[in-house]
Amino acid sequence: MAGQLRIITGIAAVVLVAGAAAGFAVAWRPSIAAIAPPRPDAFGPDIVKRGRDLAAIGNCNTCHTVRGGGNYAGGLSVPTPFGTIFSSNITPDAETGIGHWPEAAFVRAMRSGVSRDGHHLYPTFPYDHFTKVSDTDDRALYAFLMTRQPVHASPPANRLSFPLNYRPMIAGWKLLYFRGGDVDSDATRSAEWNRGAYLVDGLAHCGACHTPRNALGAERVNAQFSGGDVDSWHAYALNDTSHAPVRWNADALHAYLRRGWHPDHGTARGPMADVVGNLSDVADSDVRAIAVYMADISGAPAPDGKRPAPPPATDTPQANAADAAIYAAACATCHESHRPLPYGGVNLALSTAIASPDPRNLVNIVLSGIGAVEGERSPIMPGFAASIDDTQMVALLNYLRVRFGKQPVWGDLDKTVRDARAAQTVLLTASHDQRDAPADSLQRGKP
Ligand code: HEC
Ligand code: HEC
Ligand code: HEC
Structure with a gap:
């Protein structure tokens, strides 16, 4: 508890300073005017289907649907070291969901973590990755969400203490850690690899679990994919520091991500089972692209050049x-x-x-x-x-x-x-x- 308090006091101090530096100008963003909820038939079936697959890759259901609640109606409690944050209702309900949101407001939320009325959103909503999703894909996601069943439900209030419950503070966090923008494509790589990079770094937000975070909850830029924590699970290292007894390759990754199992690696459980459940159902070419890109990551040396220590030959106690x-x-x-x-x-x-x-x-x-x-x-x-x-x-x-x-x-x-x-x-x-x-x-x- 004392440890946690120290972190919270630390984060508060840093964010306060940063918040002051950022000034009031960025602490609140303009509101985007509400619209009458668009009719579901305003969106064609193709764009809705594309949005459905993208929503699966982005795990929107995992965080925005609770058992017994309506699909996408929010209310999932997401524990963080700083308190509990509840996910929003993203159904097109006019009062409690995003029914009044024009497409531009949705794109802004995905690109920069700002709600329609201008308040900053907590990065528990992984917009540090979603910022890299293209406007075209955001439009498809919007079409998908706006054609869901509206559900009238408000999530419980967040359980955060001052100053973290004060949303303008998030502007300070963004100033320190948030970098908006697209994924640069690499002309020396295949189209499949580039598609994989776009999905992994953006919508699929694999690093949100597999990259360790600093004391202020931001992913450590120099430790990408070297293993992180989620709920009471460890999301294993996926780069060169991986401890998998057999090195991952694209075929094994494809099978594991698609079906949750590979004979050389076993099963996906816990939060990874949710990820796999979503990926089991999307275009196979996208899962393949993710696998091709991740196979490259798993062969690449860790950013700090360290490899996991080899198991010592001696020193192992005898089993009884x-x-x-x-x-x-x-x-x-x-x-x-x-x-x-x-x-x-x-x-x-x-x-x-x-x-x-x-x-x-x-x-x-x-x-x-x-x-x-x-x-x-x-x-x-x-x-x-x-x-x-x-x-x-x-x-x-x-x-x-x-x-x-x-x-x-x-x-x-x-x-x-x-x-x-x-x-x-x-x-x-x-x-x-x-x-x-x-x-x-x-x-x-x-x-
Ligand atoms: C890791 C959990 C998580 C995932 C995955 C996630 N969200 Fe969220 N989302 C949240 C939380 C928590 C909030 C509330 C943040 C806050 O209140 O500041 C939120 C807020 C939002 C908001 C803002 C709603 C409002 O009223 O301001 C939108 C829009 C949204 N999410 C859309 C999506 C979409 C689309 C996806 C999938 C592509 C997605 N989210 C995936 C956790 C998640
Ligand atoms: C919500 C958190 C979360 C997200 C998002 C996530 N993972 Fe995982 N991942 C985990 C956890 C936890 C495990 C450990 C599961 C277990 O023990 O079975 C894991 C395990 C894995 C493994 C097995 C590693 C090994 O050596 O056994 C691979 C491969 C993997 N994830 C790839 C990915 C890829 C690729 C993505 C993005 C498409 C991704 N993960 C997104 C949490 C996550
Ligand atoms: C009824 C059969 C059964 C019994 C009994 C059983 N297991 Fe399992 N175990 C499985 C199956 C099936 C899997 C998932 C398939 C896989 O991982 O290949 C599994 C998976 C595992 C895994 C995960 C492997 C990985 O990384 O994916 C571990 C660890 C494990 N078992 C340990 C144990 C231990 C320890 C015991 C005894 C206390 C035990 N199991 C008893 C059937 C069993």
Whole structure:
């Protein structure tokens, strides 16, 4: 708590100074005049369909739809280190949504994080990436949203304390960290690579989760794709510092992003399952382009030139027989049996979760398992939260780390397991489960 307070005091001071420097001129932007909500038949089916695919790539549903609420009606609580921010209603409802917004207001929100009436929006709405979306694509997104069912619903008020609840402060943050503009295309690269760069850096905002953030919540420019945090998950490094036991290539990325699974890498879970659920349904050429571009990133050296330390050959504590027994009884039946899906688990030596320096994803998956997706042949793994206690859990995970990860055990694993149990209780009742997107929408049967 003290740590968090210090961060908040720090951010407040810096933002205050920046805000003062920015002056009142940028602290409030002009309002754009309201219009009568456009009729849905004002938009042709082609542009609406394009907007639908773009909305899927941008994960608009993941943040703007809660379980039991209307599609795009907002109200998802997005926890940040600075408090809780609720997503807006972006249905065309005139009073509580964006029904009165002309296209220009929508384009301005995407390009520069400003609401129709001129107030600044929190960068939880990832406009630091959406700023790179073309006006043509913004127009299609607008057409898609304006043809949704209007839902009358206001999100709860944000739970932020002063001065962060004072929106003109965001102008200071933007001055420091926000750079608007397009993605430059690279003439030496293929059209597919450039399409991938445009999507990854812009609409798909992959870096919003996979890039670490600084104390003021901005992505660290010199650490792009070196691993970030989202909810209680680690979004693995995707550049040269990746800990994936088998290096990612374009084909593997394509399969993983499309179907949520690849035999050399295992499954996408948690927030990544939502991303994959959305990508399973869009034009295959776009998923392919993302994969081609990301394969290049994963081969590129990290900006700071560092590679992950190789696993030390010595220094690994010996696994003991009791720990091996837990594994043999609870896990080996599926993970070493070469059973086919939905029960056959990946060879654990291939799991980034075990090779990663951050054990949280592994703890999450062993506690909660992988749920079946209704009507689909998706992977299934039981959760062990009820059957394995904390002490056994720590012993089991250390055993996996040494045997399959060939690395020394993680520090402070007891605390990680306790935190994950607490977060799991929260997750089951709050943000994650609120989402309407299927929790683990894997293997959706797309080639
Ligand atoms: C990571 C979560 C997240 C994603 C993904 C996301 N949004 Fe949002 N969005 C938010 C939050 C939170 C707000 C509210 C920000 C605030 O109140 O300052 C918001 C606000 C907005 C607003 C402003 C509404 C208003 O009344 O001012 C628009 C428009 C919007 N989002 C559109 C979109 C579109 C279109 C997409 C997909 C391309 C999208 N959002 C994806 C979280 C998200
Ligand atoms: C909302 C946050 C979020 C977004 C946005 C996101 N990811 Fe992820 N990603 C994650 C998390 C969390 C994991 C770890 C999932 C797990 O443990 O199964 C992950 C895992 C991955 C992995 C597996 C890495 C490995 O070594 O196992 C790849 C590849 C990946 N993401 C690529 C992408 C790409 C490409 C995009 C953009 C199209 C993207 N992600 C967008 C959160 C996100
Ligand atoms: C009923 C069969 C079953 C049992 C029992 C089971 N698993 Fe799994 N496990 C799966 C399936 C299916 C997957 C997802 C498919 C994949 O990752 O290839 C999976 C995935 C995993 C992953 C993620 C691999 C990755 O990075 O994608 C880990 C880690 C894991 N299991 C660990 C365990 C541990 C530890 C145990 C014992 C406590 C266990 N599993 C028991 C079936 C099982």
